[in-house]
Amino acid sequence: MEKTFIMIKPDGVQRGLVGEIIGRFERKGFTLVALKQLAVSRELAEKHYDVHRDKPFFGGLVEFIISSPVVAMVWQGEGAIASARKLIGATNPLSAEPGTIRGDYGITIGRNIIHGSDAPETAQSEIALWFGEGEVSEWEPTLKEWLYE
Numbered sequence: 001m002e003k004t005f006i007m008i009k010p011d012g013v014q015r016g017l018v019g020e021i022i023g024r025f026e027r028k029g030f031t032l033v034a035l036k037q038l039a040v041s042r043e044l045a046e047k048h049y050d051v052h053r054d055k056p057f058f059g060g061l062v063e064f065i066i067s068s069p070v071v072a073m074v075w076q077g078e079g080a081i082a083s084a085r086k087l088i089g090a091t092n093p094l095s096a097e098p099g100t101i102r103g104d105y106g107i108t109i110g111r112n113i114i115h116g117s118d119a120p121e122t123a124q125s126e127i128a129l130w131f132g133e134g135e136v137s138e139w140e141p142t143l144k145e146w147l148y149e
């Protein structure tokens, strides 16, 4: 089953959206296989956003991510990577559709609440970057037969 890395950013935690966001992934039917709240080091934030290192917003983005705790998670399920991106919505919350997390709760691109891996390769590398092997638990919900044909 596919796994994706999801992070509730400092604004999502500060605004009390953790339960709401976890609930959306649960109700969709995905399985939570790793979860922790942590204060992010500059090194980890820079590694996570390395692909954006040369962008003008990189410095501000790193400062934002290390400014207050985040909630890091791994969610599992069929098509979890692309589906999570749909649940999250477009990068700019003002362009994100209502019904998506960013569309419902965000206003500006620099405070867009949540991160989700964008492809199988990034999901794999982000999970390995944020979690040790023993931190991801392999389990299957007993209601699986009611979620999948």
Ligand code: DAT
Pocket: 052, 057, 061, 090, 091, 109, 110, 112, 114, 115, 116, 118
């Ligand atoms: P996403 O988080 O939807 O994958 P991304 O990978 O293009 O978006 O960018 C990573 C984060 O960087 C994004 O969630 C918010 C921030 N960001 C992107 N473009 C930005 C911009 N033009 N100005 C400020 N922040 C930006």
Ligand code: MG
Pocket: 118
């Ligand atoms: Mg991205």
